[in-house]
Amino acid sequence: xxxxxxxxxxxxxxxxxxxxxxxxxxxxxxxxxxxxxxxxxxxxxxxxxxxxxxxxxxxxxxxxxxxxxxxxxxxxxxxxxxxxxxxxxxxxxxxxxxxxxxxxxxxxxxxxxxxxxxxxxxxxxxxxxxxxxxxxxxxxxxxxxxxxxxxxxxxxxxxxxxxxxxxxxxxxxxxxxxxxxxxxxxxxxxxxxxxxxxxxxxxxxxxxxxxxxxxxxxxxxxxxxxxxxxxxxxxxxxxxxxxxxxxxxxxxxxxxxxxxxxxxxxxxxxxxxxxxxxxxxxxxxxxxxxxxxxxxxxxxxxxxxxxxxxxxxxxxxxxxxxxxxxxxxxxxxxxxxxxxxxxxxxxxxxxxxxxx
Amino acid sequence: xxxxxxxxxxxxxxxxxxxxxxxxxxxxxxxxxxxxxxxxxxxxxxxxxxxxxxxxxxxxxxxxxxxxxxxxxxxxxxxxxxxxxxxxxxxxxxxxxxxxxxxxxxxxxxxxxxxxxxxxxxxxxxxxxxxxxxxxxxxxxxxxxxxxxxxxxxxxxxxxxxxxxxxxxxxxxxxxxxxxxxxxxxxxxxxxxx
Amino acid sequence: xxxxxxxxxxxxxxxxxxxxxxxxxxxxxxxxxxxxxxxxxxxxxxxxxxxxxxxxxxxxxxxxxxxxxxxxxxxxxxxxxxxxxxxxxxxxxxxxxxxxxxxxxxxxxxxxxxxxxxxxxxxxxxxxxxxxxxxxxxxxxxxxxxxxxxxxxxxxxxxxxxxxxxxxxxxxxxxxxxxxxxxxxxxxxxxxxxxxxxxxxxxxxxxxxxxxxxxxxxxxxxxxxxxxxxxxxxxxxxxxxxxxxxxxxxxxxxxxxxxxxxxxxxxxxxxxxxxxxxxxxxxxxxxxxxxxxxxxxxxxxxxxxxxxxxxxxxxxxxxxxxxxxxxxxxxxxxxxxxxxxxxxxxxxxxxxxxxxxxxxxxxxxxxxxxxxxxxxxxxxxxxxxxxxxxxxxxxxxxxxxxxxxxxxxxxxxxxxxxx
Numbered sequence: 017x018x019x020x021x022x023x024x025x026x027x028x029x030x031x032x033x034x035x036x037x038x039x040x041x042x043x044x045x046x047x048x049x050x051x052x053x054x055x056x057x058x059x060x061x062x063x064x065x066x067x068x069x070x071x072x073x074x075x076x077x078x079x080x081x082x083x084x085x086x087x088x089x090x091x092x093x094x095x096x097x098x099x100x101x102x103x104x105x106x107x108x109x110x111x112x113x114x115x116x117x118x119x120x121x122x123x124x125x126x127x128x129x130x131x132x133x134x135x136x137x138x139x140x141x142x143x144x145x146x147x148x149x150x151x152x153x154x155x156x157x158x159x160x161x162x163x164x165x166x167x168x169x170x171x172x173x174x175x176x177x178x179x180x181x182x183x184x185x186x187x188x189x190x191x192x193x194x195x196x197x198x199x200x201x202x203x204x205x206x207x208x209x210x211x212x213x214x215x216x217x218x219x220x221x222x223x224x225x226x227x228x229x230x231x232x233x234x235x236x237x238x239x240x241x242x243x244x245x246x247x248x249x250x251x252x253x254x255x256x257x258x259x260x261x262x263x264x265x266x267x268x269x270x271x272x273x274x275x276x277x278x279x280x281x282x283x284x285x286x287x288x289x290x291x292x293x294x295x296x297x298x299x300x301x302x303x304x305x306x307x308x309x310x311x312x313x314x315x316x317x318x319x320x321x322x323x324x325x326x327x328x329x330x331x332x333x334x335x336x337x338x339x340x341x342x343x344x345x346x347x348x349x350x351x352x353x354x355x356x357x358x359x360x361x362x363x364x365x366x367x368x369x370x371x372x
Numbered sequence: 373x374x375x376x377x378x379x380x381x382x383x384x385x386x387x388x389x390x391x392x393x394x395x396x397x398x399x400x401x402x403x404x405x406x407x408x409x410x411x412x413x414x415x416x417x418x419x420x421x422x423x424x425x426x427x428x429x430x431x432x433x434x435x436x437x438x439x440x441x442x443x444x445x446x447x448x449x450x451x452x453x454x455x456x457x458x459x460x461x462x463x464x465x466x467x468x469x470x471x472x473x474x475x476x477x478x479x480x481x482x483x484x485x486x487x488x489x490x491x492x493x494x495x496x497x498x499x500x501x502x503x504x505x506x507x508x509x510x511x512x513x514x515x516x517x518x519x520x521x522x523x524x525x526x527x528x529x530x531x532x533x534x535x536x537x538x539x540x541x542x543x544x545x546x547x548x549x550x551x552x553x554x555x556x557x558x559x560x561x562x563x564x565x566x
Numbered sequence: 567x568x569x570x571x572x573x574x575x576x577x578x579x580x581x582x583x584x585x586x587x588x589x590x591x592x593x594x595x596x597x598x599x600x601x602x603x604x605x606x607x608x609x610x611x612x613x614x615x616x617x618x619x620x621x622x623x624x625x626x627x628x629x630x631x632x633x634x635x636x637x638x639x640x641x642x643x644x645x646x647x648x649x650x651x652x653x654x655x656x657x658x659x660x661x662x663x664x665x666x667x668x669x670x671x672x673x674x675x676x677x678x679x680x681x682x683x684x685x686x687x688x689x690x691x692x693x694x695x696x697x698x699x700x701x702x703x704x705x706x707x708x709x710x711x712x713x714x715x716x717x718x719x720x721x722x723x724x725x726x727x728x729x730x731x732x733x734x735x736x737x738x739x740x741x742x743x744x745x746x747x748x749x750x751x752x753x754x755x756x757x758x759x760x761x762x763x764x765x766x767x768x769x770x771x772x773x774x775x776x777x778x779x780x781x782x783x784x785x786x787x788x789x790x791x792x793x794x795x796x797x798x799x800x801x802x803x804x805x806x807x808x809x810x811x812x813x814x815x816x817x818x819x820x821x822x823x824x825x826x827x828x829x830x831x832x833x834x835x836x837x838x839x840x841x842x843x844x845x846x847x848x849x850x851x852x853x854x855x856x857x858x859x860x861x862x863x864x865x866x867x868x869x870x871x872x873x874x875x876x877x878x879x880x881x882x883x884x885x886x887x888x889x890x891x892x893x894x895x896x897x898x899x900x901x902x903x904x905x906x907x908x909x910x911x912x913x914x915x916x917x918x919x920x921x922x923x924x925x926x927x928x929x930x931x932x933x934x935x936x937x938x939x940x941x942x943x944x945x946x947x948x949x950x951x952x953x954x955x956x957x958x959x960x961x962x963x964x965x966x967x968x969x970x971x972x973x974x975x976x977x978x979x980x981x982x983x984x985x
Contacts, residue, residue: 062723168604172626172966245717246789254612254715254970336783338790339717341967342626413916414679442806446919446947450934468932470919470947474806474822481919502809505955513643528636528984537644544648 047278093266105164113157113275119150120282127315143203155181162260173259177250184240190357191233194364208294220298223291229360242279245334249342284326295319423484423493441471444500449514453540464488492517513538612970615980631958642985646944650910659745662982664707665925667700674749676920676931680913689753691873698862704925705855712974716793728776753879794849798960798972809952812927818846824923848975910939948982
């Protein structure tokens with residue numbers, strides 16, 4: 017028993033446990049659940065029933081079994097590599113997409129710290145700069161997949177993806193400048209702690225209230241960065257069929273899809289952390305005698321529910337609006353989001369200086 | 373293409389009201405040698421023309437202020453082989469054009485007999501944009517050559533198709549030879565830019 | 567967008583079309599390495615029906631396009647020439663398979679014109695009602711597909727749902743949803759069942775609701791407008807020269823509707839407006855079709871008010887089959903029926919061209935009869951033949967993503983295009 021406790025106290029063991037917990041019990045299940053939720057919610061939007069056929073005996077679980085059925089199907093499907101494709105790049109491309117989607121969770125705190133113990137894999141000092149680095153790594157997934165497939169449609173998807181993702185990187189960074197100024201750091205834990213305060217003891221000092229413009233630009237840029245509708249020109253279902261992953265099949269294809277859904281959760285978690293107070297439950301400071309375990313549970317619940325709502329919101333966007341054309345996506349970025357982000361930075365700076 | 377044919381065609385017509393024949397009168401006036409016969413059946417006015425005159429007459433019909441057939445509606449051919457009929461065609465094929473005027477609100481049908489052994493007719497693809505594909509289809513289906521057409525290829529059938537399917541002597545159940553695989557590969561090989 | 571009654575177009579508006587010359591740009595040289603050739607279709611999600619657009623791209627911009635058709639060619643005309651007159655009707659269902667009633671009506675009217683008979687008034691009204699229902703299904707399908715191509719998947723499924731309401735109506739009368747085989751020479755195969763007209767009104771209300779909902783979802787959506795506006799513009803003159811008809815020509819601003827221009831059935835007794843567009847882009851085509859559905863609903867409502875009682879089939883002996891009672895009850899009836907089935911109809915020798923306003927434009931049937939039981943020639947004039955021919959010009963200079971927006975808005979139906 018003693019040995020086990022000592023083992024658990026080792027910091028790398030704690031890190032591994034945290035990674036396992038956050039990835040296997042939070043991100044992955046939520047991501048896979050998103051696949052079903054998207055289908056179910058789109059069905060609700062479109063006056064359909066949605067998937068409900070997969071069954072074990074007479075048990076159908078309202079379509080829940082489709083998740084398992086889809087996974088099984090794609091595992092046992094033939095994994096094709098098209099003739100003329102670059103085998104090595106073709107094989108590793110899905111991992112880039114998947115890794116960059118998953119790595120976002122490394123710096124997201126899912127509940128408040130208890131003493132020295134943080135519910136966060138790593139609270140690196142550069143903080144959000146890590147996110148920018150990771151998301152730009154995701155470009156390689158799309159570009160390599162597009163370039164190595166030996167298909168013109170895939171090549172189109174790859175080039176579109178690279179141009180779009182590199183452009184939106186800029187607005188992603190710029191839109192957060194104001195946030196950094198307001199909370200005085202790029203480190204995630206400090207930003208989240210800063211959002212725990214209240215104005216007049218009433219309005220929580222969330223990012224969405226301090227940085228409304230930054231929120232809009234960041235959210236838009238992040239959706240574009242993850243190639244979700246309405247910015248899914250790289251996939252371009254109707255004109256370039258499926259874009260950069262048109263030639264993929266089986267589990268490799270599934271990992272692209274799974275990466276997309278995990279990215280949805282990642283976007284939602286990131287937005288919650290930066291703009292909706294992260295794990296901070298508003299007005300909880302009134303209840304000083306709250307037991308620690310309850311507070312942690314409440315924080316986790318708040319974080320999860322906000323993440324969930326934002327996931328739902330992204331799905332709702334996808335099934336409501338049509339898609340941008342590729343050049344319109346770029347025009348929106350460079351002609352509208354860039355000035356707005358710059359303006360936001362300048363105005364925030366002026367206000368901070370004026371108040372100080 | 374003789375004058376006798378016009379009389380026999382007229383045997384099936386109803387009478388020709390005076391006010392509707394303005395277009396026909398105009399054509400008769402401008403190109404008296406072109407008209408083989410005219411008739412009006414079920415209120416469809418028809419001009420049967422010599423095929424040599426199809427270009428100038430179409431141009432006249434399109435541009436003349438009394439005609440203004442801006443719209444080329446349809447074009448096809450009819451094969452009268454083996455048809456025991458009182459229509460009594462002198463030639464095997466007949467190319468049929470349908471024109472419509474939006475501003476004058478009238479229609480006209482032009483017909484040009486085309487003999488079997490000299491199966492061609494001047495193309496009018498320069499007069500209306502729509503003609504191009506219709507002439508290709510007509511060539512595809514009947515093997516009638518349109519002189520001066522820029523791209524007279526098959527349109528509905530594939531290039532290797534043998535014969536012309538809408539000719540009456542093309543049997544319903546005729547089978548086409550299978551294509552050699554390398555033909556297909558040659559044609560659909562995309563690697564030319566790579 | 568404005569609506570107007572059909573007026574004759576003034577001569578100033580329609581300048582004589584000067585020799586246009588070959589406008590399809592020649593495909594770029596194969597050796598030009600800055601040009602990329604991609605094949606959109608024949609197996610491509612946006613090519614509903616089967617058509618191949620060989621597209622030449624400079625970057626993402628289209629510099630040339632060669633459409634290739636014929637993948638769905640089934641030899642409609644050859645089959646028709648080898649069938650009895652009445653046996654052609656089922657084939658016509660397969661032409662424009664989203665508005666089969668209109669094809670049925672067009673062919674039957676052509677044969678009736680050949681016979682020179684007039685059908686009973688109830689049958690005419692029934693054809694108007696069914697035809698307009700069919701037109702709505704056609705437009706619903708087209709708009710749904712068009713919106714889906716630019717990403718409005720929800721809109722697509724809503725409109726397909728509305729289409730289903732109407733297909734169920736067709737099913738009540740004809741027994742089939744798509745391959746309906748409803749009209750006969752001299753009337754209609756079946757009369758409306760009891761309570762059908764009430765049902766029509768109820769369902770039309772539901773359809774109207776869906777249309778308005780879809781209108782709110784998509785029509786004034788900024789992204790949708792950006793995708794559709796000024797895409798695939800064709801000027802009035804060129805559209806006429808290309809032989810555009812129907813909604814596409816009206817979107818270019820020409821109020822040409824065969825229901826008004828060459829009145830058939832009882833359309834001249836009904837009051838409806840002809841919507842026209844201004845520029846002739848994809849967005850105008852969308853709006854024109856949207857408005858036409860509303861007009862069709864109003865036409866159906868008027869027709870329901872005016873429809874008289876009476877037979878739906880002429881009493882002409884040479885046209886309709888005798889009553890079953892007569893067939894089984896009298897030798898004359900039996901002989902009549904036998905001869906009718908074995909020898910078919912015998913229209914008098916002659917030729918007719920009968921245009922009707924199909925869902926997609928002018929649907930014309932050109933028939934030649936030699937007085938025997940088989941057609942000498944049964945030609946159908948497909949409206950979308952001209953549209954696909956104009957595709958290179960419509961798409962030239964646009965981006966590759968616009969191909970689907972244009973292609974969706976011209977509503978190519980493979981069965982009709984390739985016959």
